[in-house]
Amino acid sequence: MTDKKNGNAFTNNPIVRAIGVQKIVVVLVLIIMLVFFGVAAPSFRSYASLLSIMDYTYYLAFLGIGVTFCLITGGVDLSIGTGMFCYALIGGYLITKQGMPVIVGILVTLLCGVIMGLINGLIVSKGGHAPFLATLCTMMIARGLGAIFTGGVSITWPLSSSPEGWTRSIFKFSLASGTKIPLGFLWVMIAAVVMSIFLNKTRPGRYIIAIGSNKEATRLSGINVAKYQTLAYVISGFFTGLAALAYSSAFQSMAPGGGAGTELNAIGGAIIGGTSMSGGSGSIAGTILGVFIMSVLQTGLPKVNLQANMQQIIIGVVLIIAVYIDVLKNKKLS
């Protein structure tokens, strides 16, 4: 007796279900895009453009991993965009302007992320605010805080040429021969694997999914919902700190008050990757793929001589399509 309520032959075969239909679609879309840009812009195929895509992917991937946890609890974290800039500005300021050792700068950056994550978590779980309103407020606060702390000055993290510039080589190691290895890709993969295990294989991860799936049932199973909900936002904050390190290593300088809009690319990447807006389902691998699509779009479109403003429209449309698929998927599920 078939105990499957829905799904045709394709969606029921075990391997497909193991990877997840959405992820396969995303991989296909990614391949099609790479082929399209490869054909349309010959320079796209070069190793160098792969490096520039990587630049763009590191920080977006870290943001994506972090925000995926919030999305899975059925919430959202809008403060990751301006937060990334705020933490990097504070950390960078301590290093370049106050002469503190680089390690201190890095630790402060990560600590700021964790603290902001904790604040977001407590406001959402204890204060009862709607997640997107709470993080909208912390988005504004983070934007102002970074600028106030540095007094409105752009901050450049130590350059690779200077001795303290080793943070940049963490993400992009240049060999003696001058060729650059996208080391950051390794860290992103490691983080993705670790967090994927954390999400699917550890108790806190399991409860975060449970909260997103059915908060009341989770509470009735005797699980401290507020604690794990806050944990999701702390994880998002920590990864925003990591993203701050990645961004400040890839790009020369960071202007105060920047970063607004970046959260949209990260959230869009997570949704394209199959994480549902209503919570309960989501995968780190899917998010990484979704982020890849966003960064290929952002770096590929200028190469096909598309005016900058057309890029904005295309990415906006891609986002709406991704969300529509998510809504259809949920309708089928419920």
Next chain:
Amino acid sequence: MKKKLLAALLSVAMVATLLAGCGGGGSDTTDTTETTDTTEETTDAAETEETADAGTAAAGDLHLEIVSKGLQHAYWQAVLNGVNSKAEELGVSVNFVGPDSESNIQQQVQQLESALNADPSAIGLAALDTESVMDLLNRAVEAGIPIVGFDSGVPGAPEGAIVANCSTDNLAAGGLAAENVYAAIQATVQAATSPVRVGVVAQDATSESVVNRGVGFITKIAELAEADGKTVGMASVSNERYVTDSGVEVNDDADFIIEVRVPASVTSELSAADASAILEQDDTIAIYGSNEHSANAIITANENLNKCGTGEGQVIAAGFDSGAGIMDAVRSGLFLGAVTQAPVAMGEKLVETLVAAANGEEVSDIDTGCQWYTAENMDDPEIAQNLYE
């Protein structure tokens, strides 16, 4: 409802402590009111309370309001240092403000109006967009408050509003960069059999100084290329403003192609994408960033492409202003060189002109000029003083 009132008082009290308490955040170098307060104390004790009118009052009573284009880039820090040192010397109080980004016209208009309301002795202004401040300029003229333009000044201002300008001639600055870049690529251009491409990375197509530096570069380099008998054309993907303003026709199969890229919004990642879109093309032989933001984008893009340099077959790169990234690029030979304005001098001259204007003396325009600096001459004191981390 008591809760509601409690919340109200709480938020107001919070605002009060936040504002009054930490004057300008942990930083010391930045907030000018902080430093000028200290200069306030150090000047002579005869600090008089009554407001100074525009007459020949003692220097100590003059209050100057300076509205810049922002504090984000290191360039503005240098202008600020010049302003502060001269203000200290002359014992005048200065309030130096600027919007949080160079494209935030709304904030600058608001700041200029607030400056007018502070009834200062004179105002220094670096307008992001003249049209947006026209009414305020007229009000300043009526109120008899002299305005001195600086950086890119206030082009197209109404009659009598701007008493003097101490600014950089951005068109000339662009031309200076073009001359030096062309000198380095002339051999390749003359010998070239197939089309060659020169890229311009611009932060926006709206602010006067950025556009003029781009147009100045394009017109000069086009002139030099035509002098060598090459047909010159703009790439079709180039930004319209630069095509119309420079007067160079769009022609994708000219011998000497100039391609101008402007990102959707002013972020490092989008400018870096534009820079790499230019650098990747095989026929690109030179690239120019028309301000600190765009020059940094070229460095970021080059980190992956390794195309820039002054050696054989490398792309000649030129930047603008300085800051840690660009100075390092010039010193290491990644950049052929870069144009620096004289921000420190500009700050000092600005305060001098403002004090003179406030005292009703005759003032005239000052071109603080700009220099092309390379690895060789960047350490000469005369240039070094204009470069800043």
Next chain:
Amino acid sequence: MDKIRNNAIVKKIGFNSLVLLVIMILLYILFAILVPIVNAKANTTFVSWSRIVSALNYAYFLGFLSLGVTFVIATGGIDFSIGPVMFCAALISGYQLTMKGWPLVVCLLLSVLVGAMFGVFNGLLVSFGGLPSFITSMASMMIAKGVGSVWTKTQSVSWPQSAAENGAYRNLVRINVGGVDIPTGLIILLVGAIICSIILNKTKIGRYILCIGSNREAVRLSGVNTKKWETLAYIICGLMAGIAAIFYVGAYTTVQPGLGDTFNNDAIAGCVMGGTSMAGGVASIGGTLIGVLIISLLQEGILAMGKNINYQYIITGLIVLVVVYTDLRSRRRRS
């Protein structure tokens, strides 16, 4: 306390808005005291007519944005596209006015029309497409930025000066009568607010919008076409963004492509601060108006003290968090 609550006038304006009015006055007094102390040397006083008029510059366009988004929040949704839609409307109509020589009145209507079209786009996607409103409006924010920039080929657009030929629209913002600036914009904003209040409380649209925000299914089962009315809320919001565009260029003249998203946060903050509940069903136009005035006052105060403009973002964020917290507590006690 209850005696105050039940007397007629208080009921009319709404107790909530009165509390906010008190906050605004307190804030004004606070700045009047602080400015001379903090910004000692600048012989500036905060209490001056020209300072008020300059503060109001920010309130006009923000007021219309905030009034518009109040309708959407009343249905339980949110609209993040209002800032860039305002800029897109200003860019397109400005371009037609200055480059294509269209008559001024047509351009003003065009601006409102562009805003309304984005409202239709958002409304159809959210109510008929069933998409979540916050991610949809974020996506349409990007599209609005792109469309504006494509239309004007990435150029910024400067609307004519007041003295210039088509400069009459400036009188909507400010008229100089015998040297004194009359903030006509404020009067129009008040009229706009009254109209919105009437729409929200006195007409069918408003009644259905508020009821949908409170209990959508009960309204649907009463035989009301909830999809239509919800789309209307988004159309009104877009329309108001188009109107806000006129007041933005009236005060600041020049608009650039690709900007406007900081105004989303301020508009939503103004609306939520005013007592409109994010869960939908409860909205106060008076509260929104005063919330907007508080934010404008905040900006002017910070400028007058020569402080870094970024304080405004921090303080607005904090105030909204606190106000929403007390609103949640009182609603939780009641239900």
Next chain:
Amino acid sequence: MGDVILTMKGIDKSFPGVHALDHVDLEVRKGEVHALMGENGAGKSTLMKVLTGIYSKDAGTITFEGREVEFTNPREAQDAGIVIVHQELNMLGHLTVAQNIFIGREFMKGRLIDDKKMNEEARKLFDQLGIDIDPTETMSRLTVGKQQMCEIAKAISHEAKVIIFDEPSAALTEAEIDELFKIIRDLRDRQLGIVYISHRMDEIKVITDRVTVMRDGGYVGTLITKDCTKEDIINMMVGRVIYEDPKTESQVAEDAPVVLKVEHLNAGRMVQDVSFELRKGEILGFSGLMGAGRTETMRALFGADPKQSGDIYVNGEKVDIKTPQDAVKHGIGYLSEDRKRFGIVVDKTVAENSTMASLENYMKGIFIDKKKENEAAQKYVDLLKTKTPGVDQLVVNLSGGNQQKVVIAKWLVRNCDILIFDEPTRGIDVGAKSEIYHLMNELVAEGKSIIMVSSEMTEILRMSDRIIIMCEGRKTGELGIEEATQERIMHAATLRN
């Protein structure tokens, strides 16, 4: 049957205005399937909620395994060994079966969850119960039956000693019910105490050892299943003396025209080929047990939910009703069973709720004519004698009965001729109930026609002119009031053809 494991003695519980439990006793032995029967609202679920700590009891004692217990939340009861398998399952749709069973009590291998072991354990539980479910399957992809099996497996994994099934078979297919019974017998053989709440008479005979019957919150008696007949149980369930005089003959005029005709209405499993007629001035009662599909029929008729097929005639003329909007246009009003969710807009005033369905008649140009609206609302407040300080009072502050009157007013303001009352007096105190009945009779006298869905036998007998009985989505009986008796209704209500 083993010795006693659970006894509930003299349990009393009342909510404002409703005396839900009145001295109820229940005794469950090890290795026994003890049925708990009674009409809707007889207090069965309330008793179980008191047992598991969801509600606190006013009086009486609960002894479990010899010692007196007092649970404050379901988790405590679960840990002690008393588990409820609810009808609406509280499950985590996105997680797998094994993950659902062991939520909160995962098997760990160091810091990581040992999913492999959990799947094995789940498989062991399923083997014990003879169920074949893949533990790695996502919960939401299972059928309701399978999901219920998982809940049972979860109970077993808690080493439950008493398992309570609350209407388990309502949503199951025949095959799934057989599988369920196989499991229940197996649990009984393992000396667990099983409480089986259900209406299905034939199931009771098949699976249970003893039957306790409740009526109107009171304990009626306990029978040995094999020694009693279906009629004995029905008599105990309905054997109440009818205080109010039930209607004896139909008030409908002979020549009353048919105002509403429904033919072959189909809407999913719960509405299969239902046809009926409603005549002018008639109260048509819809009786049946929980899960009979009466509400689903009404929502399909009203256009609230989509229907597969079915023709609807209003006053003889065929109408096409796809949305509530169409139904209201044709003069049909629907008072849903869940007032708070579907009936009223809580934080709006009485006046605003009253004119919700007919706002266009109260406009003055584009403005709402507040005066006319208040007048209309006041008119019906007086007519229905709704107790409210004023028409500008927020509906949230009114009592259940008065809220119901506001909903009725909403449809009267719209002057709908056909009114569908779905459980009109649920959660309303006795005093307000008779007012609602009186009001319904007046409406019908004025020529309106009413369809009344009700689970209270007394209400059906007292109000209806004709009664239609449904069981599991099908119409299983139609009786004129003169021939209708409690027993005949209940017989049809439990008739599963």
